[in-house]
Amino acid sequence: MLKVVGKDGGGEVRSMNDSMTNGDAPPETVGEMGSDEAAPKARRGTGRRLHGAIAHKLGAAIVSGEYRPGDTLSGEVAFSEALDVSRSAYREAVQVLSAKGLVESRPKTGTRVLPRSRWNLLDPDVLAWAFSGEPDIHFVRSLFELRAIVEPAAARLAAERRDKTDLKDMRDALGAMRRHTLATDAGRAADRDFHNAVLSATRNDALVVLSASIGAAVAWTTQFKQRSRALPRNPVPDHVKVYDAIAAGDVEAAGEAMRLLVDLALEDTRSAMEG
Amino acid sequence: MLKVVGKDGGGEVRSMNDSMTNGDAPPETVGEMGSDEAAPKARRGTGRRLHGAIAHKLGAAIVSGEYRPGDTLSGEVAFSEALDVSRSAYREAVQVLSAKGLVESRPKTGTRVLPRSRWNLLDPDVLAWAFSGEPDIHFVRSLFELRAIVEPAAARLAAERRDKTDLKDMRDALGAMRRHTLATDAGRAADRDFHNAVLSATRNDALVVLSASIGAAVAWTTQFKQRSRALPRNPVPDHVKVYDAIAAGDVEAAGEAMRLLVDLALEDTRSAMEG
DNA sequence: TCCTTTATATTACTCCGACATATTAGTTTG
DNA sequence: CAAACTAATATGTCGGAGTAATATAAAGGA
Numbered sequence: 001m002l003k004v005v006g007k008d009g010g011g012e013v014r015s016m017n018d019s020m021t022n023g024d025a026p027p028e029t030v031g032e033m034g035s036d037e038a039a040p041k042a043r044r045g046t047g048r049r050l051h052g053a054i055a056h057k058l059g060a061a062i063v064s065g066e067y068r069p070g071d072t073l074s075g076e077v078a079f080s081e082a083l084d085v086s087r088s089a090y091r092e093a094v095q096v097l098s099a100k101g102l103v104e105s106r107p108k109t110g111t112r113v114l115p116r117s118r119w120n121l122l123d124p125d126v127l128a129w130a131f132s133g134e135p136d137i138h139f140v141r142s143l144f145e146l147r148a149i150v151e152p153a154a155a156r157l158a159a160e161r162r163d164k165t166d167l168k169d170m171r172d173a174l175g176a177m178r179r180h181t182l183a184t185d186a187g188r189a190a191d192r193d194f195h196n197a198v199l200s201a202t203r204n205d206a207l208v209v210l211s212a213s214i215g216a217a218v219a220w221t222t223q224f225k226q227r228s229r230a231l232p233r234n235p236v237p238d239h240v241k242v243y244d245a246i247a248a249g250d251v252e253a254a255g256e257a258m259r260l261l262v263d264l265a266l267e268d269t270r271s272a273m274e275g
Numbered sequence: 276m277l278k279v280v281g282k283d284g285g286g287e288v289r290s291m292n293d294s295m296t297n298g299d300a301p302p303e304t305v306g307e308m309g310s311d312e313a314a315p316k317a318r319r320g321t322g323r324r325l326h327g328a329i330a331h332k333l334g335a336a337i338v339s340g341e342y343r344p345g346d347t348l349s350g351e352v353a354f355s356e357a358l359d360v361s362r363s364a365y366r367e368a369v370q371v372l373s374a375k376g377l378v379e380s381r382p383k384t385g386t387r388v389l390p391r392s393r394w395n396l397l398d399p400d401v402l403a404w405a406f407s408g409e410p411d412i413h414f415v416r417s418l419f420e421l422r423a424i425v426e427p428a429a430a431r432l433a434a435e436r437r438d439k440t441d442l443k444d445m446r447d448a449l450g451a452m453r454r455h456t457l458a459t460d461a462g463r464a465a466d467r468d469f470h471n472a473v474l475s476a477t478r479n480d481a482l483v484v485l486s487a488s489i490g491a492a493v494a495w496t497t498q499f500k501q502r503s504r505a506l507p508r509n510p511v512p513d514h515v516k517v518y519d520a521i522a523a524g525d526v527e528a529a530g531e532a533m534r535l536l537v538d539l540a541l542e543d544t545r546s547a548m549e550g
Numbered sequence: 551t552c553c554t555t556t557a558t559a560t561t562a563c564t565c566c567g568a569c570a571t572a573t574t575a576g577t578t579t580g
Numbered sequence: 581c582a583a584a585c586t587a588a589t590a591t592g593t594c595g596g597a598g599t600a601a602t603a604t605a606a607a608g609g610a
Contacts, residue, residue: 049592051370075561086594088363091563092370095326099374099400107562108602121484122397125374142481145432153424206417209396210485324563350590361565366592382591383573556607564599571592578585 050085054093059129062102062113072112073103100126122213131220137273143217144266148259150210151195155258158201159246166201170194170243177236188219194239198246198258218265225272238264325360329368334404337377337388348378348386375401397488406495412548418492419541423534425485426470430533433476434521441476445469445518452511463497469514473521473533493540500547513539 048056061067073079080090094111097103101120105111120126121139130139158166176190192215199211238261245253323331336342348354355365369386372378376393380386395401396414405414433441451465467490474486513536520528 051592055374076563077561088366088595089593091363092367092592095367095370096374099330099371101399105562106602107600108560108604110561116480117483117487119484120395120398121480122488123395124376139480142479145479146481146485149425149428157420204417204420205391205396205414206421208392209394210421212392213397326563351592352590363566364564367563380591381573382571383575383589385590552610554607554609556605558603558605560601560603562599562601565597567595569592569594572590574587574589576585576587578583580581580583 051089051092051096054083054085054090055096055125056129056132058093059097059100059102059126060132062097063119063126063130064133067113069113069115072110075110102126122210124213124216127213127216127220131217135220135224140217140221140269140273141266143214143221144262144269147214147218148262148266150207150214151198151262152255152259154199154202154204154207154211155242155246155254156251157204157207158198159249159251159254161203162201162246162249166197167243167247169197169200170246173197174236174239174243177239182222182235188222191222191235191239192219198242201246221269225269233264233268235261235265326364326367326371329358329360329365330371330400331404331407333368334372334375334377334401335407337372338394338401338405339408342388344388344390346388347384348388350385377401397485399488399491402488402491402495406492410495410499415492415496415544415548416541418489418496419537419544422489422493423537423541425482425489426473426537427530427534429474429477429479429482429486430517430521430529431526432479432482433473434524434526434529436478437476437521437524441472442518442522444472444475445521448472449511449514449518452514457497457510463494466497466510467494473517476521496544500544508539508543510536510540 058067067073074082076087076090076094080087083090094103094105098105098111100123101114101118103111104114121130130136173190173194177187177194180187180190182188182191195215195218196208196211199208202208238257241257242254242261245257333342342348349357351362351365351369355362358365369378369380373380375398376389376395378386379389396405405411448465448469452462452469455462455465457463457466470490470493471483471486474482477483513532516532517529517536520532
């Protein structure tokens with residue numbers, strides 16, 4: 001009934017952060033919706049598919065702690081009806097969450113939220129969901145700690161193995177960083193490009209993949225930095241030091257310069273979030 | 276036609292490692308099957324669902340290079356018919372692969388394999404698929420290099436932050452390692468437990484998640500080690516050195532002991548795979 | 551009394567066939 | 581020759597029917 005889905009007739013971009021706050025129903029099964037039939041309906045923006053939008057909605061709700069580990073979602077039929085989507089779309093969304101280790105579905109038991117340790121927190125999508133709300137400061141510190149471990153070591157490897165192409169990529173990224181500031185999208189993209197170029201120069205696939213995750217997280221936090229106050233420092237000189245050391249093949253200096261860069265970024269982010 | 280699916284009338288547990296070797300169709304669209312209608316049908320073992328089995332089959336085929344980046348899978352209807360499964364099951368499998376960054380589906384264009392850089396190589400499932408066939412030696416080296424970066428740093432953090440519970444977990448794991456050898460499943464599990472305990476002691480969620488990925492990869496390579504020749508060295512003393520340093524709170528010694536441990540493991544694996 | 555086995559109910563899983571939507575490619579028109 | 585329009589095609593979405601698996605409860609045996 002009244003399943004007007006297609007036919008974008010009228011802006012039906014309903015609110016997202018609406019009811020579904022089941023704080024009064026502490027027992028177990030979540031996903032119920034008290035209201036009669038006005039559906040929450042997480043509508044997608046252009047390009048995103050419906051099941052993608054549902055996965056985003058549910059994933060964000062899970063990582064934000066709205067659904068806690070051990071909770072069991074209300075059944076497929078009930079939940080898909082509550083969201084006003086077909087069971088197919090809902091199931092495909094659940095498959096995505098299951099693939100990322102957020103939930104597990106079994107007959108008779110239902111689909112329940114897995115413990116945090118099973119979550120694929122380094123998955124770019126999961127990171128995006130985690131940062132779509134208020135990010136957990138503790139988790140952000142974890143990410144920067146990981147970055148402080150990985151990136152200096154990567155810079156050392158890059159100083160050993162880089163070739164002319166890698167150096168050119170880094171120079172290009174540095175130039176773009178100089179032209180645009182970190183306040184613009186282009187500037188942040190250039191920052192990512194620089195770090196990606198360093199990681200790529202390590203000739204290590206695992207590190208490159210990890211860079212995609214860390215880079216995404218750093219991009220989010222950088223945006224938070226910008227939100228709170230104007231950029232406090234010009235990041236280009238620090239990056240140039242890293243480049244110079246890598247270009248010179250100086251392993252120790254490269255690692256040290258990158259360590260300094262990450263430490264400063266962490267300092268900025270911490271003061272921005274705590275302050 | 277003749278899609279007798281349900282009603283288990285007759286054992287329809289077809290073969291798994293069957294045809295679908297499209298080495299002779301190099302152009303682009305893959306997934307075609309020359310034979311008339313004898314379906315390949317990747318059947319699942321108990322517990323695994325059908326779409327999970329399909330995802331495993333396709334995922335393994337992609338990471339093993341059978342389908343190369345840029346290739347376009349034949350349409351949903353054609354491919355699902357070729358696999359003798361419903362379109363729904365096939366679509367759910369593709370959603371899983373899409374969630375892990377292996378493929379991307381768009382209307383009209385079809386489903387195509389994404390470039391390696393988009394793959395979520397640290398995802399436990401993807402790692403399992405990568406190691407289900409002959410693992411790429413270069414990739415294994417990358418993983419150990421990452422391990423050599425992360426684990427010593429983690430040991431240093433653990434030496435700072437561990438509490439009594441962490442130390443007890445490590446002791447228990449060491450005891451289990453002593454009782455069983457690395458040749459048994461229980462022994463390998465104990466090895467994983469020890470490293471997980473170290474990572475947990477860092478109080479860093481990102482590191483813990485990474486440990487799940489690295490641990491899985493190490494487990495696979497350890498099995499390969501065992502396959503080639505009897506275990507060449509008793510790993511317990513090296514682990515004890517790490518434990519002693521962490522228990523004593525000696526940051527430098529912990530990092531150094533762990534570095535040595537990982538280096539030796541890499542050495543063993545390399546000689547086992549190259550030899 | 552306790553453990554094992556069987557029955558049952560609930561839930562996810564699979565299948566199907568139709569329609570909607572988006573994107574590319576070809577066609578027409580200015 | 582270029583831009584807008586039309587048509588074809590593959591993915592996306594839908595709803596309903598039926599199957600398989602499993603946790604819980606009941607019955608039986610030690």
